Amino acid sequence: MKYYIFTILSATTNFRRNKLRTFLTSLGILIGVASVVLLISLGLGLKQYITDQFKGLGSNLIFIYPGKFLQGNSFRPGGGMLGGAEFDKSDVDSLKKSRYIAYVSPAFIKTIEISTTNKTEIGDLLASTEDVFPVLNLKMQYGRSYKKTDVDKRNKVIVIGPELAKKLFDDFEGALGEDIKIEDQRYKIIGISEAKGGGGLGGSNFDSFVYMPYTAGLSFNPDKKFFALYVSAKSEDVYELAKRDIQRILERRYESGDFSVLEQTDLLNVINSVFGAINTVLVMIGAISLIVGGIGIMNIMYVSVVERTKEIGIRRAVGATRNNILIQFLTEAVLLSLIGGIGGIIISIVFVLLINSYFPAQINILSIIIAFVVSTLIGIIFGVVPARKAANMSPIEAIRYE
Amino acid sequence: MIKLQDVYKEYTIGDSLLEILQNINLEIKKGEFISIIGPSGSGKSTLMYMMGLLDIPTKGKVLMNDVDTSKLSDEKLSRLRNEKIGFVFQQFNLINKFTVLENILLPTLYNPHTLDYDPQIKAITLLKRFGLDHRTHSYPNKISGGEQQRAAIARALILEPEIIFADEPTGNLDTKTGETILSLLEDLNKKEKITIVIVTHEAHIAEKTKRSISIQDGKIIK
Numbered sequence: 001m002k003y004y005i006f007t008i009l010s011a012t013t014n015f016r017r018n019k020l021r022t023f024l025t026s027l028g029i030l031i032g033v034a035s036v037v038l039l040i041s042l043g044l045g046l047k048q049y050i051t052d053q054f055k056g057l058g059s060n061l062i063f064i065y066p067g068k069f070l071q072g073n074s075f076r077p078g079g080g081m082l083g084g085a086e087f088d089k090s091d092v093d094s095l096k097k098s099r100y101i102a103y104v105s106p107a108f109i110k111t112i113e114i115s116t117t118n119k120t121e122i123g124d125l126l127a128s129t130e131d132v133f134p135v136l137n138l139k140m141q142y143g144r145s146y147k148k149t150d151v152d153k154r155n156k157v158i159v160i161g162p163e164l165a166k167k168l169f170d171d172f173e174g175a176l177g178e179d180i181k182i183e184d185q186r187y188k189i190i191g192i193s194e195a196k197g198g199g200g201l202g203g204s205n206f207d208s209f210v211y212m213p214y215t216a217g218l219s220f221n222p223d224k225k226f227f228a229l230y231v232s233a234k235s236e237d238v239y240e241l242a243k244r245d246i247q248r249i250l251e252r253r254y255e256s257g258d259f260s261v262l263e264q265t266d267l268l269n270v271i272n273s274v275f276g277a278i279n280t281v282l283v284m285i286g287a288i289s290l291i292v293g294g295i296g297i298m299n300i301m302y303v304s305v306v307e308r309t310k311e312i313g314i315r316r317a318v319g320a321t322r323n324n325i326l327i328q329f330l331t332e333a334v335l336l337s338l339i340g341g342i343g344g345i346i347i348s349i350v351f352v353l354l355i356n357s358y359f360p361a362q363i364n365i366l367s368i369i370i371a372f373v374v375s376t377l378i379g380i381i382f383g384v385v386p387a388r389k390a391a392n393m394s395p396i397e398a399i400r401y402e
Numbered sequence: 403m404i405k406l407q408d409v410y411k412e413y414t415i416g417d418s419l420l421e422i423l424q425n426i427n428l429e430i431k432k433g434e435f436i437s438i439i440g441p442s443g444s445g446k447s448t449l450m451y452m453m454g455l456l457d458i459p460t461k462g463k464v465l466m467n468d469v470d471t472s473k474l475s476d477e478k479l480s481r482l483r484n485e486k487i488g489f490v491f492q493q494f495n496l497i498n499k500f501t502v503l504e505n506i507l508l509p510t511l512y513n514p515h516t517l518d519y520d521p522q523i524k525a526i527t528l529l530k531r532f533g534l535d536h537r538t539h540s541y542p543n544k545i546s547g548g549e550q551q552r553a554a555i556a557r558a559l560i561l562e563p564e565i566i567f568a569d570e571p572t573g574n575l576d577t578k579t580g581e582t583i584l585s586l587l588e589d590l591n592k593k594e595k596i597t598i599v600i601v602t603h604e605a606h607i608a609e610k611t612k613r614s615i616s617i618q619d620g621k622i623i624k
Binding site for chain 2: 003004006010013014017310311313314315316317318319320321322323324336394397399
């Protein structure tokens with residue numbers, strides 16, 4: 001025990017004597033660990049954010065997107081970008097005829113600029129029908145949602161999310177009835193929705209959306225085409241029947257490969273596989289910097305072994321075995337790597353806490369444990385060769401080294 | 403306690419064979435105070451390191467307490483150095499980043515056995531005895547050569563060795579300080595019956611020992 005404590009103390013003595021060198025050497029590992037932990041945290045946070053959002057949606061939801069997203073049960077990369085069906089109002093009407101379907105909400109989504117008399121903010125527009133509220137399970141906090149008559153009469157009315165309302169107005173109730181300008185058109189705020197939290201449908205937050213009758217926003221969408229259709233089945237019992245009906249109805253108009261009928265779980269799978277792939281690539285990039293950091297440690301350990309040849313000789317003369325010397329240098333390499341690793345973990349935790357109010361990031365205990373283990377392993381892997389060199393030195397040559 | 407039988411030490415440098423030691427037969431008995439004298443390059447230091455189990459012969463045997471050390475593992479050799487042998491060097495060879503006390507305690511770290519005394523107390527006793535108590539927490543490069551050498555002797559004594567090898571122990575010291583170091587070693591031999599082997603190139607130092615072995619060109623000549 002005394003021996004191990006001294007070995008560690010002896011290593012820290014060396015670090016204290018070479019502060020700058022220690023710092024620079026562990027910096028490589030620090031950057032590597034920080035980037036890996038941070039990327040995992042951001043990835044997990046984003047995934048959680050979107051998953052939470054889905055949980056907040058109405059039940060028995062079915063999503064219809066153009067293009068073919070799934071192949072069997074797995075996600076087909078780029079599926080949504082291959083074009084395919086372009087939905088319009090007639091699709092909404094024909095789907096609504098199905099006796100298994102309760103609501104159909106078409107969706108046109110666009111990033112827009114919203115201005116009051118003295119403020120301008122960026123938000124997302126979701127132009128749809130009155131069905132959007134039951135489908136997305138959106139309740140009003142103040143005012144009312146827009147109705148079928150608003151859609152039919154093309155009333156320039158909007159409902160805004162609470163986060164956007166907070167940015168634009170100091171007082172929610174005062175916001176009701178106010179006029180705001182969206183790209184040169186005036187709209188009246190008739191409602192503010194309840195906070196839902198989480199992320200939008202793969203995009204922004206529901207709480208900062210502008211909800212508008214699609215008929216009032218034709219200047220943004222002159223083709224009257226929709227990016228997606230969100231459908232609510234009448235009950236859980238008819239969910240599968242509703243899906244089949246949708247398939248049948250849409251196939252009258254489109255090729256079966258031109259659209260995808262997805263469940264929440266399908267969509268979550270898609271999101272998971274996309275994030276999985278992105279995360280893997282990012283973590284691999286982080287891992288490369290860990291290897292580079294490891295090489296830095298190896299390099300400096302070699303220098304250290306040469307510099308301390310005489311010390312190795314002295315230790316051998318007073319009774320240190322080869323193993324003692326090996327353990328001594330290995331301990332130093334591992335500690336060097338751990339300093340970087342712990343520094344990286346601390347920096348990523350601080351960073352995650354700092355950005356948490358702007359971006360959903362989560363520190364995951366497992367990633368911290370892995371970072372810890374990985375930095376230990378890097379210390380061992382990159383420290384063992386220099387340590388062996390030290391251990392295998394002939395004591396007599398070492399002690400005579402000048 | 404140490405016996406060398408037909409010991410040779412050779413190095414090949416490029417094509418040429420360098421014979422450092424040739425046909426060395428030597429016995430050092432327990433409690434002896436002995437010097438090995440020879441000019442520089444005669445092989446006397448190599449001989450000392452061979453007896454101190456820091457180096458191994460190319461041919462021949464080194465026996466310690468009748469055990470053939472050529473058959474011992476690194477671990478066993480290290481254990482013998484740790485427990486039975488103390489070294490004192492011309493360059494003192496203290497580790498500068500450790501304090502005097504830490505240097506003296508260094509051998510105890512590599513000793514796996516529980517000692518029947520507290521090494522800390524023993525070290526402090528030695529420091530007092532050698533007049534170094536005010537240097538306990540000093541760093542070696544901040545104290546004089548004589549003090550460093552006394553600290554090095556204290557380190558050699560911490561595990562109560564049977565034999566101390568001193569390689570030109572006064573080589574880096576002025577005459578007066580050298581004298582005190584020598585009488586210190588003499589004292590250890592007399593009072594504590596520790597076998598002392600001094601390697602030197604100076605005749606007046608060799609004269610102080612009870613037995614002197616002369617070595618030249620790798621051979622014992624007297």
